[in-house]
Amino acid sequence: xxxxxxxxxxxxxxxxxxxxxKGNILIENGKIIEVGKTDEKADEIVDASHMIAIPGLINxxxxxxxxxxxxxxxxxxxLQAWLSQIFPIEDKLxxxxxxxxxxxxxxxxxxxxxxxxxxxxxxxxxxxDAARKVGIKAVLGLTIFGDEKETEKRLADAERNMNLHQGxxxxxxxxxxHAIYTCTKGTYEMVRDFAKEHNLFVHTHLSETxxxxxxxxxxFGMTPAVYLDSINLFxxxxxxxxxxxxxxxxxxxxxxxxxxxxxxxxxxxxxxxGTFPLKKAINIGLNVSLGTDGASSNNNLDMFEEMHVAAMxxxxxxxxxxxxxxLKMATINGARALGYxxxxxxxxxxxxxxxxxxxxxxxxxxxxxxxxxALVFSASxxxxxxxxxxxxxxxxNRMLTGIDIKSVMDRLRMQxxxxxxx
Amino acid sequence: xxxxxxxxxxxxxxxxxxxxxKGNILIENGKIIEVGKTDEKADEIVDASHMIAIPGLINxxxxxxxxxxxxxxxxxxxLQAWLSQIFPIEDKLxxxxxxxxxxxxxxxxxxxxxxxxxxxxxxxxxxxDAARKVGIKAVLGLTIFGDEKETEKRLADAERNMNLHQGxxxxxxxxxxHAIYTCTKGTYEMVRDFAKEHNLFVHTHLSETxxxxxxxxxxFGMTPAVYLDSINLFxxxxxxxxxxxxxxxxxxxxxxxxxxxxxxxxxxxxxxxGTFPLKKAINIGLNVSLGTDGASSNNNLDMFEEMHVAAMxxxxxxxxxxxxxxLKMATINGARALGYxxxxxxxxxxxxxxxxxxxxxxxxxxxxxxxxxALVFSASxxxxxxxxxxxxxxxxNRMLTGIDIKSVMDRLRMQxxxxxxx
Numbered sequence: 047x048x049x050x051x052x053x054x055x056x057x058x059x060x061x062x063x064x065x066x067x068k069g070n071i072l073i074e075n076g077k078i079i080e081v082g083k084t085d086e087k088a089d090e091i092v093d094a095s096h097m098i099a100i101p102g103l104i105n106x107x108x109x110x111x112x113x114x115x116x117x118x119x120x121x122x123x124x125l126q127a128w129l130s131q132i133f134p135i136e137d138k139l140x141x142x143x144x145x146x147x148x149x150x151x152x153x154x155x156x157x158x159x160x161x162x163x164x165x166x167x168x169x170x171x172x173x174x175d176a177a178r179k180v181g182i183k184a185v186l187g188l189t190i191f192g193d194e195k196e197t198e199k200r201l202a203d204a205e206r207n208m209n210l211h212q213g214x215x216x217x218x219x220x221x222x223x224h225a226i227y228t229c230t231k232g233t234y235e236m237v238r239d240f241a242k243e244h245n246l247f248v249h250t251h252l253s254e255t256x257x258x259x260x261x262x263x264x265x266f267g268m269t270p271a272v273y274l275d276s277i278n279l280f281x282x283x284x285x286x287x288x289x290x291x292x293x294x295x296x297x298x299x300x301x302x303x304x305x306x307x308x309x310x311x312x313x314x315x316x317x318x319x320g321t322f323p324l325k326k327a328i329n330i331g332l333n334v335s336l337g338t339d340g341a342s343s344n345n346n347l348d349m350f351e352e353m354h355v356a357a358m359x360x361x362x363x364x365x366x367x368x369x370x371x372x373l374k375m376a377t378i379n380g381a382r383a384l385g386y387x388x389x390x391x392x393x394x395x396x397x398x399x400x401x402x403x404x405x406x407x408x409x410x411x412x413x414x415x416x417x418x419x420a421l422v423f424s425a426s427x428x429x430x431x432x433x434x435x436x437x438x439x440x441x442x443n444r445m446l447t448g449i450d451i452k453s454v455m456d457r458l459r460m461q462x463x464x465x466x467x468x
Numbered sequence: 469x470x471x472x473x474x475x476x477x478x479x480x481x482x483x484x485x486x487x488x489x490k491g492n493i494l495i496e497n498g499k500i501i502e503v504g505k506t507d508e509k510a511d512e513i514v515d516a517s518h519m520i521a522i523p524g525l526i527n528x529x530x531x532x533x534x535x536x537x538x539x540x541x542x543x544x545x546x547l548q549a550w551l552s553q554i555f556p557i558e559d560k561l562x563x564x565x566x567x568x569x570x571x572x573x574x575x576x577x578x579x580x581x582x583x584x585x586x587x588x589x590x591x592x593x594x595x596x597d598a599a600r601k602v603g604i605k606a607v608l609g610l611t612i613f614g615d616e617k618e619t620e621k622r623l624a625d626a627e628r629n630m631n632l633h634q635g636x637x638x639x640x641x642x643x644x645x646h647a648i649y650t651c652t653k654g655t656y657e658m659v660r661d662f663a664k665e666h667n668l669f670v671h672t673h674l675s676e677t678x679x680x681x682x683x684x685x686x687x688f689g690m691t692p693a694v695y696l697d698s699i700n701l702f703x704x705x706x707x708x709x710x711x712x713x714x715x716x717x718x719x720x721x722x723x724x725x726x727x728x729x730x731x732x733x734x735x736x737x738x739x740x741x742g743t744f745p746l747k748k749a750i751n752i753g754l755n756v757s758l759g760t761d762g763a764s765s766n767n768n769l770d771m772f773e774e775m776h777v778a779a780m781x782x783x784x785x786x787x788x789x790x791x792x793x794x795l796k797m798a799t800i801n802g803a804r805a806l807g808y809x810x811x812x813x814x815x816x817x818x819x820x821x822x823x824x825x826x827x828x829x830x831x832x833x834x835x836x837x838x839x840x841x842a843l844v845f846s847a848s849x850x851x852x853x854x855x856x857x858x859x860x861x862x863x864x865n866r867m868l869t870g871i872d873i874k875s876v877m878d879r880l881r882m883q884x885x886x887x888x889x890x
Contacts, residue, residue: 116834117841123788154831315783316845345845346832354773355780361737362781366545409576410768412538412877413884419539423738423767428850455834462835 047089049073049437054094054403056081057417058393059101059377064370066417071099073399076436081395096407097431098417100373101392102161102400103349104380107249107287107308107337109167110151110176111144114462115342125255125317132342136168138468144169146461148176149454153446154347156182158427159402161435164285164308164337164384166222166249171210174217181440181448183400185384187222187249194232197223201240208244216436218247225251226270227258234279241282247385248279252286252307255319259291271296280305285383287337289327290320297330306333306383309375311356313339324356325365335380336372349376350427357422369422399437404429469511471495471859476516476825478503479839480815481523481799486792488839493521495821498858503817518829519853520839522795523814524583524822525771526802529671529709529730529759531589532573532598533566536884537764547677547739554764558590560890566591568883570598571876575868576769578604580849581824583857586707586730586759586806588644588671593632596639603862603870605822607806609644609671616654619645623662630666638858640669647673648692649680656701663704669807670701674708674729677741681713693718702727707805709759711749712742719752728755728805731797733778735761746778747787757802758794771798772849779844791844821859826851 051071058065058081072080072088080086115132122128144167155163165173166187177184188204190197204221211217223229223237241248253259253270266273271292274280280303289307292300300307309322327334336356338347353372360367381391389398406414410424433441440447473493480487480503494502494510502508537554544550566589577585587595588609599606610626612619626643633639645651645659663670675681675692688695693714696702702725711729714722722729731744749756758778760769775794782789803813811820828836832846855863862869 113831114835116832116837117846118837120838120841120845121788121790150831150834157831311784312780315780318783318786318788320786321784341846345841346848348848351773351776351848355777358734358737358777358781359784361740362733362743362784364740364742366543366740368543407874407877409535409572409579409873409877410538412572413536413881415538415540416542419542419767423542424539424763426768426770426773426848426850428848451831452829455829455831459835 047075048086049090049092050086050088051092051094051099051401054097054099055406055417056099056393057421059374060392060394064418071393071401073437076399076438078393078395078397078399081393092432094403096405097403098406098421099393100402100404100421101377102390102402102433102435103159103376104335104384104391105155105160105163105338105349106285106335106380106383107310107339108163108165108347109340110163110165110173111147111167112340112342113151113154113347114143114147114458114465116345118342120316120342120345123318125319126257128317128343135465138465139168141169141172143461143465145172145176146457148173149179149449150458151341151347152176152180152182153449153451153454155349156180156433156441156446157430157444158348158350159430159433160349161400161433162380162384162390164220164249170219171207174211177217179449180446181435181438183216183435185218185220187220190221190223190233190237191228192233193230194236197233197236201236220247220249222249225258226262226273231277234274234277238277238279238282248282248284250284250286252289253291253296254288256291269293269296271299275299275303283385288314288319288322290314290322292323294326294330297327297332301330301332306335306379308335308337308383309356310337310339311359312352313343315359317343321359321363324360324367328371333379333382334375335383336375348427350425350430353422369419372422373418399434401434402430403432405431469497470508471512471514472508472510473514473516473521473823476519476521477828477839478521478815479843481796482814482816486840493815493823495859498821498860500815500817500819500821503815514854516825518827519825520828520843521815522824522826522843523799524812524824524855524857525581525798526757526806526813527577527582527585527760527771528707528757528802528805529732529761530585530587530769531762532585532587532595533569533589534762534764535573535576535769536565536569536880536887538767540764542738542764542767545740547741548679550739550765557887560887561590563591563594565883565887567594567598568879570595571601571871572880573763573769574598574602574604575871575873575876577771578602578855578863578868579852579866580770580772581852581855582771583822583855584802584806584812586642586671592641593629596633599639601871602868603857603860605638605857607640607642609642612643612645612655612659613650614655615652616658619655619658623658642669642671644671647680648684648695653699656696656699660699660701660704670704670706672706672708674711675713675718676710678713691715691718693721697721697725705807710736710741710744712736712744714745716748716752719749719754723752723754728757728801730757730759730805731778732759732761733781734774735765737781739765743781743785746782746789750793755801755804756797757805758797770849772847772852775844791841794844795840821856823856824852825854827853
């Protein structure tokens with residue numbers, strides 16, 4: 047099966063900065079096999095003469111099922127106060143809730159041009175089912191909370207379920223110890239060893255709030271990243287979320303240990319956690335990716351909005367961030383964070399055909415003075431017309447192909463009413 | 469002609485904070501005549517059972533025609549550097565350019581739920597034509613630059629054109645001296661007197677950058693608002709844009725003189741002008757409205773995005789701004805800024821039927837835990853389904869009724885190509 051995307055304005059996010067050109071993209075068996083003037087015969091031709099083609103966006107930190115708690119109790123003063131409202135609801139959730147919510151979350155991500163997400167939640171098997179149904183790629187973090195005894199159970203569970211995706215390269219399981227304030231040192235050590243033994247990635251929250259840092263210094267005599275480094279967590283392949291309060295020293299450690307930071311600007315702002323020092327991170331050369339966090343602290347899963355908010359918050363703090371740097375965060379840096387830099391994150395020959403086509407016949411792109419600027423500063427998800435994952439069209443004309451969004455929403459509303467009664 | 473909007477979830481933005489209820493809205497001759505359980509007979513019934521109804525948004529500071537320069541030279545380090553790129557282009561613009569650009573700008577505003585905008589630009593007569601064509605209400609600032617000699621010409625021009633709108637209450641002309649760094653003291657005095665004589669509002673840029681404040685202190689020995697107060701500009705009815713660097717003393721002056729400040733969060737961020745002290749302004753009780761500024765420094769005219777960015781930037785600075793306060797900025801506070809508080813800005817009996825219906829059958833509103841939160845934190849302009857201005861439907865199912873957006877964009881692209889060749 048060959049697909050030819052014709053006459054697109056391609057922003058490949060490849061090795062050349064700010065690069066874009068008019069061209070075609072030839073796809074075979076889910077892979078990009080040629081980019082440029084290619085005009086080979088294909089089974090399917092996609093006319094992209096009014097489209098910009100960009101690599102599928104990569105959301106490196108979310109909790110998909112938390113769409114359930116969108117706009118719920120969101121007037122809380124900080125992360126701790128908000129979590130105290132959220133945890134009791136989470137205790138009531140079952141697999142069907144998670145599935146219904148993940149269906150909506152996955153749909154919402156595709157609608158904003160996201161083709162891969164890194165999740166961290168319970169009932170990951172049901173989030174996997176939802177991702178398959180919608181046709182989005184996923185890295186599912188097996189969430190771990192608590193002490194070694196609890197962790198033993200969870201890791202046994204992980205061992206049983208690790209091959210639930212049956213080798214489908216679109217899916218992968220990572221280990222996701224929640225945070226240093228919810229997991230013991232022993233837990234992180236067990237996670238480290240298990241991850242190394244089974245060649246798994248570790249996804250954890252890190253340095254999200256000032257309180258976390260203060261408590262870490264009080265309890266361990268070290269800031270959070272120094273603490274995790276002291277127990278050699280980063281011997282396993284890691285990526286961390288937030289990093290709002292990382293010191294220069296900690297950023298240097300993370301860079302040296304090949305640990306990426308998922309920047310979640312909306313969630314950090316909304317929960318008053320502070321502002322991630324993006325300028326410092328980019329100057330140090332840390333790999334910074336982008337995350338929406340859960341919709342309950344965002345309050346949606348819109349990767350275009352997230353790029354925009356990242357740019358606005360950085361600029362408001364006095365840092366003239368480049369649109370292209372933001373676009374990289376949402377694409378190639380995300381691929382690098384998840385270890386997919388050879389397969390995803392850019393439109394280049396040999397990579398997976400995860401491609402987003404944006405309609406340039408929209409006010410945001412009119413006139414089209416600078417496509418990269420337009421993508422970050424003007425465009426919204428409404429411009430996302432078509433999304434391909436491994437060459438398969440999962441959205442066209444803004445309609446999802448795998449699922450009916452109205453029935454997804456109906457299902458979720460019913461489920462949420464039921465949860466509130468429990 | 470009577471229209472009945474049925475079964476909407478109404479967020480009226482009336483005197484009661486955080487108020488919303490399910491109800492109907494009865495419209496006659498462009499006015500809201502009843503809100504609530506009313507079920508009178510009507511010529512037209514709008515089924516809004518899956519809709520939220522909010523007052524039409526009010527954009528209190530923009531330069532509509534600058535959509536021409538969207539994403540153009542937007543890598544400049546600050547306002548001054550950027551203006552040095554923009555002014556030479558503006559020198560080349562003619563009335564047809566302004567009309568073509570204003571058509572797109574007006575369309576874009578309607579598509580984001582905006583029903584009134586306050587503009588400041590050249591060839592205001594052509595922006596008026598465009599606003600009429602699209603069906604949006606406008607306050608057109610007659611831009612004034614320079615010294616008294618230049619101002620004399622412009623005011624004569626204003627006197628000639630003041631009734632160009634032929635008494636149509638949807639339109640009004642204001643005087644718009646550009647800024648204290650482009651207009652002389654004599655100019656501001658002439659504007660003050662002319663405005664008082666003809667009962668016109670004055671719309672000016674104020675305290676946008678640190679440089680403006682420093683130069684003001686150097687030249688006049690006073691900060692910008694103190695300077696304008698010293699020449700009694702505020703004896704005329706004024707509203708100012710930006711106010712990024714206002715001191716507490718200046719905010720107190722503005723409050724006392726009934727001067728509103730249009731907050732333009734995206735533009736201020738993008739041009740590294742700084743961050744408007746929203747918390748301080750709200751605490752002092754200043755009337756803060758919202759503006760997109762021109763699309764060339766934003767880079768679009770999306771009022772939902774602007775609300776969102778305002779909330780995110782305030783939160784990132786540590787201020788837990790209420791969603792409802794942001795919604796007020798975009799509605800009733802905007803009406804108050806422009807002197808329309810009795811006619812616009814809320815869904816109340818006796819007011820103009822400027823109403824926006826948002827489709828709640830969209831992920832942003834699913835589940836619908838808190839409509840006000842959802843409007844500010846989750847929703848995007850894509851949720852805006854229907855827009856009424858004075859009871860007339862100017863957009864339905866996201867399609868503009870007065871104009872074909874594709875031909876508007878084609879026209880603008882042609883015009884822009886032509887400008888670049890001049």
